[in-house]
Amino acid sequence: MKRKKLKYPFFVIIGPSGSGKTRVAEAVFPKEYKVISHTTRPIRKEEVAGVDYYFETKERFQHLISTDALAEHDTYHDNQYGVGTAELIQKTADHYAYDVLTIKGFQEIEKQFGNMVIPIFLEVSKKNVLTRLQTREDDIMVIKQRGALYDQEIENKDKVKRYPNHYIINANQQFEKVVQDVKKAVNESCKII
Template sequence: MISQLKHPFFVIIGPSGSGKTKVAEAVFPSDYKVISHTTRPIRNDEKNGVDYYFETKEQFEKLLNDGALAEYDTYHGNQYGVGIEELIQKTSNHYAYDVLTFQGFQEIEKQFGYMVIPIFLDVSKKNVLSRLQSRQDDAEILKQRGELYDQDSYNINKVIAYSNHYIIDGNQSFEKVVRDVKQTVNEVVEKS
């Protein structure tokens, strides 16, 4: 382990289309987010240093070579990674969060241990596909996301192996999911 985190780091995990990002944004204060690095192009509604640290491929490669990332992955041809310095800094005065893949959670948990708390949103494939159809019109993307769901949903079995895990029923109304995640966060923060 590199350094002990002073406060919990919540990792929101779930299948693509499960609503992870919207739930996280409704539960956590925006300045509690651990901002990831990415080589993905910035979108019109995004801000550098708020949504992501947008990097060139060369800048991202330097972060990798310098050992500055706690975890990293490639998704749809773009690289993503969580900076160690950012993670330690964001958890120095209060808890923090990020929305990551299960593999991203695993890598960070290996380095920082029990203070890394996985919260898995368990959503049925039917609900995920319905949500994706409402925001995507490309049949090929929907097909890819459906296949990705099968991989992502299997991770619930892996999350359960961690003693400090939480599983939230993501098939409930958005408000109920947000309430359940807030309750989980409050319980963990009170214990730590």
């Protein structure tokens, strides 16, 4: 059941943990084009509430679910995440928008809004993922957990390929080349739609 049509495309960046999704997305898209997700995850020291995420209590997040205010919601590393339907529609009213989501989050939004939801999958080797995680994460257990998830998360590439407007980007390349390839995919999509 579709709630409302999106006026402009919504790009969803997907990939294994450590693939560079957030960093690439921030380099490709203007800040104001981000659909800000809700989360129960604690705020990190470099983050700003209402800019990086809407940080919610578990009770408030449950309220968002029960009032059907979320276009999708998922649990990742024991924290809940979700995209607000009103925010998604508002952000795509005048231009395209984006967010970094799980495959499940993408699929839920795509069910409601169809081909205007475009997945961009960042494909990266396990070796590169582990190297990147080691440079940004101090907790060895977190690195092991996310490394163990790699095999499961890389399988999402095959799920993404089932959608007509998908893009698979080689994220093993230099960062600047990955950004260039994602920009090319976004420009190509905007010409088609």
